[in-house]
Amino acid sequence: MGLARHRSGSTFASVTAAAVTLVLVAGCSSGDSGKATTKDGKTVISMGLFGVMGYEESGLLDRYMEENPDITIEAEVAGDEQTYYTAFQTHLAAGSGLKDIQGIEVGRAKELVDTQADKFTDLSGTEGIDGYLPWKSNQVTAEDGKVIGLGTDIGPMAVCYRKDLFAQAGLPTDREEVANLWAGDWAKYIEAGRTFKEKSKDRKVSFMDTSTGLFNAMVYGADKQFYDESGELIYQDNPVVKNAWALATDAAKSGMTAKLRQFQTGWDPGLANSTFASTVCPAWMLAHISEKAGPANKGKWDIAKAPKGANWGGAFLGVMEKSPVKQEARKLVAWLTAPEQQAYLFEKLSIFPSSQKAIDLPAVANGTSAYFSDAPIGRIFGAAAKEIPAEQVLGRKDAGIKDTFSAGIQLVEQGRDADTAWDTTDERIKKLTR
CATH class of the missing domain: 3.40.190.10 (Periplasmic binding protein-like II)
Structure with a gap:
């Protein structure tokens, strides 16, 4: 991949096969219409991800849907980050085609903070945001204090x-x-x-x-x-x-x-x-x-x-400002990036946490x-x-x-x-x- 440093395009086929309930979507997202999309009476949250961020492969998205039966998560995963980011920039410029939640690779963070911060929801008030390693949240914080993403992992x-x-x-x-x-x-x-x-x-x-x-x-x-x-x-x-x-x-x-x-x-x-x-x-x-x-x-x-x-690599999850399901998307992002889920991803896929609390949990600190x-x-x-x-x-x-x-x-x-x-x-x- 162009940005090979973030989990490449490895398929983890045996793990991915277990995540059978996800829907990979190539078309429009709920943000395109300006109103929430529903499917079978459930609120749909769309996600744009890249490489192997771990949420699909570990089954965390399935677990969230099981615990929140009124939610359906549709995740579109690009095999490599370069392809993903090129498409993301196109959608940002057009103001359409954006998912409710978008992944952000650390090497793109400064560019997005400086030029596209208004397209993201401010996540600065999210519970637990003060628990990251001191430099992590700084990477996605604008001069006015707006935080465009919550940290997933580091490298x-x-x-x-x-x-x-x-x-x-x-x-x-x-x-x-x-x-x-x-x-x-x-x-x-x-x-x-x-x-x-x-x-x-x-x-x-x-x-x-x-x-x-x-x-x-x-x-x-x-x-x-x-x-x-x-x-x-x-x-x-x-x-x-x-x-x-x-x-x-x-x-x-x-x-x-x-x-x-x-x-x-x-x-x-x-x-x-x-x-x-x-x-x-x-x-x-x-x-x-x-x-x-x-x-x-x-x-x-x-x-x-x-x-x-x-540190080489790491990512964030951001919620798009025009998403019609901003509150539901914020809740999902907060859950996915919580210390417990970060520790779980480390156990499953060696994806190292950006949360200091997660790093201190026995599952991580004693991990082999x-x-x-x-x-x-x-x-x-x-x-x-x-x-x-x-x-x-x-x-x-x-x-x-x-x-x-x-x-x-x-x-x-x-x-x-x-x-x-x-x-x-x-x-x-x-x-x-x-």
């Missing part, structure tokens, strides 16, 4: 690695010892990669999938990334971005990557065929890895703490992953979440800029000179942000 990051492949290269396999290899410095992660490349007995196996994940982790652990507080672009001079580019392109030139950009062609087979030994992984990526790497690799994967905490060698994922990702800067500056084109940098780093993996690739990336970003 604290770790390093997923193959114990068996580390062992055959003479690297430690215990997750605490592995974390100590690169504690506090992403450059140490690259040094581990050099050791792996030198000592690995299987020359067909790369240390990591791609250095774009490394770039993302370094950039998204900083308070300022591509923009400053005034909305001006700073990526050209920001030492965080420049250092991330330098380290990522160094890794790209070293031959330690499999040149497989995450969620793009070849990456899923790479997981299944043990093509690489590690990948930088936000919490939401675990379900995708376990699905695509398959049962044969269960217990071979483990998870270690990343050198530094960072059988697929990843019983790794204490609640503790690992919870600790990473606490390291994320409390005030992160977002910009209108964050998502597009991130993807442009990823494409630029991939040029280096394919043999392009790093300086030339930077110039190409810079030119593309300037066109994107005009």
Whole structure:
């Protein structure tokens, strides 16, 4: 997907099959007519979602309808976020085709807050909104205090690695010892990669999938990334971005990557065929890895703490201002994003909560992953979440800029000179942000 960072387009077919009562709608929503839609005497709430946000796959929407028999939820799910957002922008401009509830990816939040806030219902008074991690609600809060969405998940990051492949290269396999290899410095992660490349007995196996994940982790652990507080672009001079580019392109030139950009062609087979030994992984990526790497690799994967905490991805649910069922939609959004439901999604799909109360619940705090060698994922990702800067500056084109940098780093993996690739990336970003 264009914005692969948010749960990709993984089907979770075995889980989705259980959610048989949902209706996927491609036509109009209740907001088009200006009056509430009813079906069999029930109020219909329409939702526009993308990727795998978990509500359909976990059965939460079915449960809500069971507990609220006067409500029917119709969810339209786009396979990838880029396709979803393009259509969403078209509907916003036209003032039609909008669902009652729309998903918002974090990379789009600033653009929507700055340019489309009037199209959303203000959710600032919703019960429990003060329970999010301090930086989460800030991402969808306008200057006048209007909140256009309630937080669903976040993407604290770790390093997923193959114990068996580390062992055959003479690297430690215990997750605490592995974390100590690169504690506090992403450059140490690259040094581990050099050791792996030198000592690995299987020359067909790369240390990591791609250095774009490394770039993302370094950039998204900083308070300022591509923009400053005034909305001006700073990526050209920001030492965080420049250092991330330098380290990522160094890794790209070293031959330690499999040149497989995450969620793009070849990456899923790479997981299944043990093509690489590690990948930088936000919490939401675990379900995708376990699905695509398959049962044969269960217990071979483990998870270690990343050198530094960072957040990659996350989303919100917003209620559209013109929805004729705003109150019913607000009630549904509040329920879906409540701590208990966030904890449930973590148990089912490793989707990490944005609610501090949910993070502290035993189901999350003590959560483990059988697929990843019983790794204490609640503790690992919870600790990473606490390291994320409390005030992160977002910009209108964050998502597009991130993807442009990823494409630029991939040029280096394919043999392009790093300086030339930077110039190409810079030119593309300037066109994107005009």
